[in-house]
Amino acid sequence: DPYILFGDYYLVINKYKKSLNFFESALNISLKNNNKKHVATSLNGIGKIYYLNGKFDKALKYYNKALQIWNKINHCLGKADTLNLIGSIHDYNGRHDKALKYYQDAYNEYLNADYKTGQCKTSFNIANVFSTMGEVKKALKYQEISFNLSTKTKNSVMLGYNYNLRGIIYSNTLQPQEAYELFKKSLTIRKALNDQEGIATLHRNIGVVYLQMG
Numbered sequence: 001d002p003y004i005l006f007g008d009y010y011l012v013i014n015k016y017k018k019s020l021n022f023f024e025s026a027l028n029i030s031l032k033n034n035n036k037k038h039v040a041t042s043l044n045g046i047g048k049i050y051y052l053n054g055k056f057d058k059a060l061k062y063y064n065k066a067l068q069i070w071n072k073i074n075h076c077l078g079k080a081d082t083l084n085l086i087g088s089i090h091d092y093n094g095r096h097d098k099a100l101k102y103y104q105d106a107y108n109e110y111l112n113a114d115y116k117t118g119q120c121k122t123s124f125n126i127a128n129v130f131s132t133m134g135e136v137k138k139a140l141k142y143q144e145i146s147f148n149l150s151t152k153t154k155n156s157v158m159l160g161y162n163y164n165l166r167g168i169i170y171s172n173t174l175q176p177q178e179a180y181e182l183f184k185k186s187l188t189i190r191k192a193l194n195d196q197e198g199i200a201t202l203h204r205n206i207g208v209v210y211l212q213m214g
Helices: 002-012 016-033 036-052 056-073 076-092 096-113 116-133 136-152 156-172 176-192 196-213
Strands: none
Touching: 002 016, 002 036, 016 036, 036 056, 036 076, 056 076, 076 096, 076 116, 096 116, 116 136, 116 156, 136 156, 156 176, 156 196, 176 196
């Protein structure tokens, strides 16, 4: 659907109003044509825009509508993506138990679909929540899964995230030398990707471990 493609395009370049217009047009056309897959995809697109604008209740409403459709047509990847999106809302708002439930459900759907990129992202999300909760063993378990998948799939973005997360876990458990080495690896990847925000985050994290090392 060209409307969905344009919606995605404008979403990526942060033109949210244009993106919303295209997703709403896609939704109306898909409803008329009774194309359930495109209806659910359009609902997710609209939900993402509300999420990025901090309107979490509205985003959740659209995600839940999409999830109902994915469940009806038994679309594993659609279900997984939407469960992950719902998890991210609960995660952002500090509802860790709910976030874990949705992330775990998403991870299981990605396993069913044998979609390694999705498994990599959701296992990382699970690790991140456990790290925030101070559950070090569980965080490391899922971080290891994500790290192995990012290496297998040669996903440099996720590899950079994984080095950083493991560094944070080591920093939080007062292992600054190990954390420093991991942050350096993550920084090298972020520089290669020209990820300015990531580079700034890594410099802050390295500053913290410098203080820990005295």
